Amino acid sequence: xxxxxxxxxxxxxxxxxxxxxxxxxxxxxxxxxxxxxxxxxxxxxxxxxxxxxxxxxxxxxxxxxxxxxxxxxxxxxxxxxxxxxxxxxxxxxxxxxxxxxxxxxxxxxxxxxx
Amino acid sequence: xxxxxxxxxxxxxxxxxxxxxxxxxxxxxxxxxxxxxxxxxxxxxxxxxxxxxxxxxxxxxxxxxxxxxxxxxxxxxxxxxxxxxxxxxxxxxxxxxxxxxxxxxxxxx
Numbered sequence: 001x002x003x004x005x006x007x008x009x010x011x012x013x014x015x016x017x018x019x020x021x022x023x024x025x026x027x028x029x030x031x032x033x034x035x036x037x038x039x040x041x042x043x044x045x046x047x048x049x050x051x052x053x054x055x056x057x058x059x060x061x062x063x064x065x066x067x068x069x070x071x072x073x074x075x076x077x078x079x080x081x082x083x084x085x086x087x088x089x090x091x092x093x094x095x096x097x098x099x100x101x102x103x104x105x106x107x108x109x110x111x112x113x114x
Numbered sequence: 115x116x117x118x119x120x121x122x123x124x125x126x127x128x129x130x131x132x133x134x135x136x137x138x139x140x141x142x143x144x145x146x147x148x149x150x151x152x153x154x155x156x157x158x159x160x161x162x163x164x165x166x167x168x169x170x171x172x173x174x175x176x177x178x179x180x181x182x183x184x185x186x187x188x189x190x191x192x193x194x195x196x197x198x199x200x201x202x203x204x205x206x207x208x209x210x211x212x213x214x215x216x217x218x219x220x221x222x223x
Contacts, residue, residue: 004157033188033211042118042201042213043158091157102148103211105157 001092002026004106006092012112018080024073025094031055033103034067035091036076043091049075084114098113116141120202120214127221130191135217137202138184146205147185149178151198152216158201161187192221 002103003089005024013019025032029048035043052072060067064083069075079086089108095101119142120181123134125175139147146165162171164180171178175196199216206212 020139040215042203042215044213045210093157102160102163104160105150107157109154 004092004094004104006090008104008108008109009107010110010112012114013082015084015113016081018078019082019111020076020078021090021092021111023075023077023092025075025092026104028096029094029104030072030097031095031101032034032069032075033093033095035093037089037091037108039088046077054075079111082111084113087111087113089105116204116206117204117214118204118212118214120217122217123215124218125220126187127219129193129221129223132188132190132192134189135187135200135219136184137214139159140183140206141204141206141212143206144204147180148205148211149176149185149187149204149206150201150203152201153198158223161200176195189219192219193221194221197221 023048033048034046036046037043047060047067048055049069052069067077089110090094093103093108095103118139123140148162148163149161151161152158162178167182169180175190179186199218201216203211203213
């Protein structure tokens with residue numbers, strides 16, 4: 001069974017530029033999550049989708065971050081404009097359904113903002 | 115306020131030297147405690163889920179236990195390939211997965 005796919009794996013941008021990350025969850029998984037992991041910290045949830053609807057985006061900095069999952073499968077997370085403090089690894093995870101299910105993580109995208 | 119604290123931050127063991135990692139939590143309505151392993155440059159890899167106090171799970175050299183206030187990840191006779199960061203996460207009543215900062219384990223041959 002294929003795991004969660006993410007691209008790109010690495011991205012370096014200048015501050016105030018925009019960037020987008022892509023995630024394709026495990027086939028059949030209805031729930032998709034985006035996390036931010038700053039070096040030396042645990043992952044922090046940014047947004048979770050159930051199919052193509054947002055379940056929780058309370059931790060998403062909506063002035064610069066946006067995410068969509070239009071067809072209920074793959075998802076895109078965008079940052080515009082980026083700040084230095086956005087440097088982190090962006091992890092995508094998926095699970096079968098929302099409640100009590102195990103989340104499986106992708107390899108992440110390492111973003112460096114200069 | 116929901117809180118997850120892992121200790122120690124870092125642990126160095128000789129190969130074969132058993133030890134335990136701690137995850138203490140204060141959350142409103144625990145709906146599961148998760149252990150993940152994370153290797154450098156990779157996403158977290160699922161290890162265990164525990165749902166109620168007294169529950170135990172085992173996998174190879176790892177054993178996870180849960181009480182009402184904390185969880186332990188016991189590592190028996192570790193090998194160098196067990197070196198990784200071990201993350202603890204709790205699912206709260208609000209269905210959010212809240213992670214600790216992890217314990218970085220190094221096993222020396």
